[in-house]
Amino acid sequence: MYTILRNYYKITALIDKHDVLRIIALTWSKLLNLDAQVYAKVSIIDFSEIEGLSFQDDIQSITELPDWIINLLSEHYSNEQIIDLSKSFQQQAPLDLRVNILKGDVDSVLAALTQENLSPQLMKFSRYGIRMLNKSFLVKHKLFIDGKIEIQDESSQLAGLLLNPKRGEMIVDFCAGSGGKTLLIGMLMRNTGRIYAFDVHEKRLGNLTPRLARSGLSNVHPQLIASENDTKIKRLHGKIDRVFVDAPCTGLGTLRRNPELKFRQNLQSLAEINEKQTSILNSASKLLKVGGYLVYATCSILFEENNAIVDKFLETHPDFSMVDASAALGIPELKRNDGYLVLLPNIHQTDGFFAALLQKTK
Numbered sequence: 001m002y003t004i005l006r007n008y009y010k011i012t013a014l015i016d017k018h019d020v021l022r023i024i025a026l027t028w029s030k031l032l033n034l035d036a037q038v039y040a041k042v043s044i045i046d047f048s049e050i051e052g053l054s055f056q057d058d059i060q061s062i063t064e065l066p067d068w069i070i071n072l073l074s075e076h077y078s079n080e081q082i083i084d085l086s087k088s089f090q091q092q093a094p095l096d097l098r099v100n101i102l103k104g105d106v107d108s109v110l111a112a113l114t115q116e117n118l119s120p121q122l123m124k125f126s127r128y129g130i131r132m133l134n135k136s137f138l139v140k141h142k143l144f145i146d147g148k149i150e151i152q153d154e155s156s157q158l159a160g161l162l163l164n165p166k167r168g169e170m171i172v173d174f175c176a177g178s179g180g181k182t183l184l185i186g187m188l189m190r191n192t193g194r195i196y197a198f199d200v201h202e203k204r205l206g207n208l209t210p211r212l213a214r215s216g217l218s219n220v221h222p223q224l225i226a227s228e229n230d231t232k233i234k235r236l237h238g239k240i241d242r243v244f245v246d247a248p249c250t251g252l253g254t255l256r257r258n259p260e261l262k263f264r265q266n267l268q269s270l271a272e273i274n275e276k277q278t279s280i281l282n283s284a285s286k287l288l289k290v291g292g293y294l295v296y297a298t299c300s301i302l303f304e305e306n307n308a309i310v311d312k313f314l315e316t317h318p319d320f321s322m323v324d325a326s327a328a329l330g331i332p333e334l335k336r337n338d339g340y341l342v343l344l345p346n347i348h349q350t351d352g353f354f355a356a357l358l359q360k361t362k
Contacts, residue, residue, distance in 0.1 A: 006090045006259045009061045059083070064090055064259075068267050069252065069302075076303055085301070088346035093256035095132040096123070097149045098157050102187055102216050104148035106130065112143065125331055125348070126157040128184075147214035152180050155253075155343045155353035159297045160184035160244070162329055162341060162357055167192040169241035174198050174284045176222070179208035181244060186217040197222045198233065228283040240287040242294070247277045249298035249305050253352025256345060270304060277309050285317060288360040293323070297355040306354035307340065314358075323357040 059079060063070060063086035073082050097120075099106045106122070110130055113120040118136050123129030131154070132138075143149045160181045165171050165188050173182045176197035186195055197220055199205045205222050212220055225232055250265045250273060251258060265273075281296055288294060296313075298305050314320060325341035326334040336342060341355040 089255040095135045096153045097130045098152040153351045155350035159355045163295045169193045171195045172243045174245045177204045195220045228280045245284045245296045249300040253299040294358045301352040310356045319362045
């Protein structure tokens, strides 16, 4: 099914031009990497008429992206850059792990996985990350059951590292979900201080419970809220050292894993999401003490959900300033002139991801 979704526009374009029976045979021969002539003999279909078809002038078929996404990206990227990015989205994502240093260390976990011929390798940017070239089913592995590893993309790990929480601090994970970044933050705090994990979805927040049990953390306090304006949040205004906002978004940075997302969104839903993102960021910012830090993050590649939201926030909140993300992480390779953290699968081999580090200065 995912293969079909990743090639939807190519298949549609071919069906528009040729009879369906031939196209079904050609499609599966291509998707399954079968030799066309071998497949032709089996299906008794002559592929000579359609083998040479090219999508050179059809950017939608090349990128496998809806027009509205292409149009938005084209305001900031060239066609060549969009095509390069889209090709990476048509590939399967690797399996990324984060080592829980409360229960183990990176070297010993790497050695254990190597001994089992699972082809692990150290991540390029995250100091706690291991990438699996052999995508084994690890949720029944002893390392996972014992809480020594968690499944987490490198981009997500970097966003958590950007927050840079300290021991003994009070932290809010504003849109915690099932708690992937919450667990990372708790680990970095060495199970000290207090983390409030807020979310409006009871089921997602419930998924955090077994993960907490495995992790060994006792400093995390899940809190179900009705909205970003819940009284549970208002009681903490001006009391929090750091806030992580993993804002709801289109999720278009995860198309390697979730190719169906490009069909679930449109310009209208994007506008609604932008309104929610703005509201959440405004509410979350009120939690901070003077001198405190906030990370705003999305797994989206759209400027409308990323730069535009933060730029507008900074314009209307003179008591906040932006901190250079690359400098904060200590990773010069991620340096950008605008100071944001922007990760793309075709460049960084991660999910598409955005993060901004803001400080409340007065």
